[in-house]
Amino acid sequence: xxxxxxxxxxxxxxxxxxxLSCRASQSSSSYLAxxxxxxxxxxxxxIYGTSSRATGIPDRFSGSGSGTDFTLTISRLEPExxxxxxxxxxxxxxxxxxxxxxxxxxK
Amino acid sequence: xxHLVQSGAEVKKPxxxxxxxxxxxxxxxxxxxxxxxxxxxxxxLEWMGRIIPMLGIANYAQKxxxxxxxxxxxxxxxAYMELSSLRSDDTAVYYCARERVDTAMDGWGQGTLVTxxx
Numbered sequence: 001x002x003x004x005x006x007x008x009x010x011x012x013x014x015x016x017x018x019x020l021s022c023r024a025s026q027s028s029s030s031y032l033a034x035x036x037x038x039x040x041x042x043x044x045x046x047i048y049g050t051s052s053r054a055t056g057i058p059d060r061f062s063g064s065g066s067g068t069d070f071t072l073t074i075s076r077l078e079p080e081x082x083x084x085x086x087x088x089x090x091x092x093x094x095x096x097x098x099x100x101x102x103x104x105x106x107k
Numbered sequence: 108x109x110h111l112v113q114s115g116a117e118v119k120k121p122x123x124x125x126x127x128x129x130x131x132x133x134x135x136x137x138x139x140x141x142x143x144x145x146x147x148x149x150x151x152l153e154w155m156g157r158i159i160p161m162l163g164i165a166n167y168a169q170k171x172x173x174x175x176x177x178x179x180x181x182x183x184x185x186a187y188m189e190l191s192s193l194r195s196d197d198t199a200v201y202y203c204a205r206e207r208v209d210t211a212m213d214g215w216g217q218g219t220l221v222t223x224x225x
Binding site: 031033035037042043044045048049054055056086088090091092094095096097098099100101 | 108142144151152153154156157166167168169202204206208209210211212213215216217218
């Protein structure tokens, strides 16, 4: 399964709403997760099972979607949210894949 | 989120092998798989493979088949990723993470930089 994220780069201002897309090449029984990565740091899990927030993740982050189209929404951007975001399909039948990433930058 | 502890940076010659370790908190191996992901400089995340320590079953990305071996020592809660026949394009930060179907990868190591250079 190939995951395609769009846009490649998203330029927004703090306080704005961010919508990040992840499209799978085919529908499957696997799950969808989202990760945030800041420079020099390991990725951090934000969303698993398409829409469940990981422990400690603020509720401004939400995930949705089904089939082949998935979305990560950040309702109101905080300065610390500017980072690179990756989607990933996972489950009980590897191999798994990551999307190529969306860079969220300050406008 | 949970932190796993990886071994330190390595510098290797082309054609050699590298083995990176990843120590997980106690109890991790009883209910999680350990996944290895790498990130070349300025690039995205690449899934390499994973192991279910309690079963000793490993799966690998096709790209790395025959070159990568992932193992786990339950007695020390440590997983290992060995990559052989190293090339310059294997230069990357290698991460381990614990993974479960109901939580995805919710705990990561700090990353290990492997530099392949003659």
